[in-house]
Amino acid sequence: MRKIYFQLFSLVLTAVSVAQSPITLTSANFPGSGDTLRYTNAQVSSVGNYTQTGANYTWNYTGLVYNSQGRRDFKAAIQTPYAFFFFGASEYGEKIADTIQAGPLTITNYYNYYKKQTSPINAYIADGIGMTFSSVPVPSYFSDKDELYTFPLTYGDYDSTTFKFSTPTTTALPFRYIKTGYRVTIVDGWGSITTPYGTATCIRLLTTQYSKDTIKYNAFSFGFPNYQRSYQWLTATDKIPYLEVTGALTGANFTPNTVRYRDTYQNPAGVHENTDISAMEMYPNPGKDKLWLNFTRKGQFLVEVLGLDGKLIKGGNFDSANIGQSIDITELSPALYVIKVTEKQKAYYYKFIKE
Template sequence: MRHCYAGFFALLLTATTFSVKAQTPIIIDRNDMPNTGDSLRTSETLTLTGTALTQTGANQTWNYSGLRPVNQSVAYYSGVSSTPGVLPIVFGVLGGMNRATIANRQPLPAVLVEAGIPITEVYSFFNESATTYRQVGYGADIPSIGALPVFYQSQALQDVLYRFPLVYQQRDSSNSDFSVNVPGTAFLREKQKRVNNADGWGTLTTPFGTFEALRVVSTLQVRDSVSLQGQPGAAVQRPVMKQYKWLAKNQGIPLLQVITQLVSGQEIVSLVQYRDIYRRQPVLSTQAQLPETAVAIYPTPVGTSESLRLTLPASGPVALTATDLAGRVLFNYTIPNASREATVPAAAFGAFRGVAMLRVQTETGVVVRRIVRQ
């Protein structure tokens, strides 16, 4: 009998040990960031369903298993040496404070689309170290000019996404400042303040699976200065943006990221992204499929120097995704508060010519339209 009790207590001690381990917050470090060669797929939607964003603290359970995507994209991470033009030199081993360890080709940022800067490709360059994961610059591919590097004003003014080790209740901040000048076309300067707060840990569930996660909320205050064709520029203070990010071990990018904007005193969800498997596009959305006549698109065909204009079924948030017939994404463009009419600048398509499919996601439903660009 004594041996039975001893075995019982040993089993109880083992169970207690596992229970304590399961309730220990994870620690995020450099090894949990992207690696060269990673192809990380995300699903995207404009509607957040599940646990309220206000739920935070220790040992939480966040359930977002009901998320339904309307679009998917893949983030490709490469070595610096595989980027075009002079970029491997200025961001490579000779880059000094701008040296990067990894690069990511991205769709055009909204500010560049809105400014109409003639850029066909954008690369983001990052430096991963034992202490930080920071963005050290951009590379822009511009017709007739070639690859143009874009640097931050100094190393102290680079955008520090995370500081390691990243642990629960950690708070940090960074200020960043960069500018890009395309002679005779446009000048853009962006100043940003980022404040990170690791405000929760626990178990996260999405359609991708269930994981132990650390939640980090990044609050961004951004001010843009844009000058076109040599004219006096205008400074624009963007709405305060928050990025709610759930990080896990060995995942590269957040398992879930919810982006919000503060509009008229209200926090509005503008985009939801989460790690996912490949899903066929026709079954991505449970929202109504709108008839083609719900969205008017003109001119058609559209010239390479012309903006594309849309008449929408209702005001509100709109997500636009253009793909070629092979399924390659030309751009993702989100308008948090669109009116009944919207404009997509010609620069969004870059140098693309031919037939493209434009997916228009509104609060009332989804419509896919065929576009000819010549």
């Protein structure tokens, strides 16, 4: 919670263009109880240069390749499994995972709890964590809140805040989880960003969590550094990042493992993917050079590659009696495609990704 630096760069950033100016965000621009926000996970390799930034900058990420979709649901605390503990009217929770494997331990029903506060620091905070161990609920508050965003938030802000979390110490449970550290956040750019979702005015934020996590189980205790970095493009209307690139930080080396952008529900090519694989299997998916086909029953098949607009790209006839059959996909651009398999009068649809 202790705020070490703030708006460090404000005096040196006065030469911003007078024709345009960066947006300023408040708590109203971030998620609240009842919000349901959808996003698309993109292939990490498709993001390109995510470190580039500056004042009045234009970011273009139209080349992001669809991988999957997800949804963030922010529920009133009373609607979550840990309502008996987090019952404040201003608190709300988000389910992060059904199951987390932490060494020899299995943690289930993992929730983060958030709150918008104005004192002692005007911030959007991680207020607590709820988890279940061996069927026993283990909710707890941060003893030193984790300020995820401090307000007002605008270009040039530079903050460092501390945090500390620990599950209760009790003889009823042989398990304890402790998380302590600090977060450094800098708003290092502003301008406009374009993704497959659209174009928006934004600020660019870089936040790094330096944490030591400790797990105690019976007589055993092990701790490990948990350094995480996130590049975020924030807008005034989308509540979650318009684009976010996250990953682990080891020394000075950052390795992104997740790229996701704000989106609406997508049904590629307007078709329902066939989940009955009795007609055909294909691999590898994602693929680069060849898409190998394995027909799982006898017959003649027409196999076609379609773009997301439904346009035919290529196709051919295949006989299940032949082995080692494939489609050459080397000339395809990296993207999501649809495979249409026609057997007599019946059509099947499958999705695949060209890397």
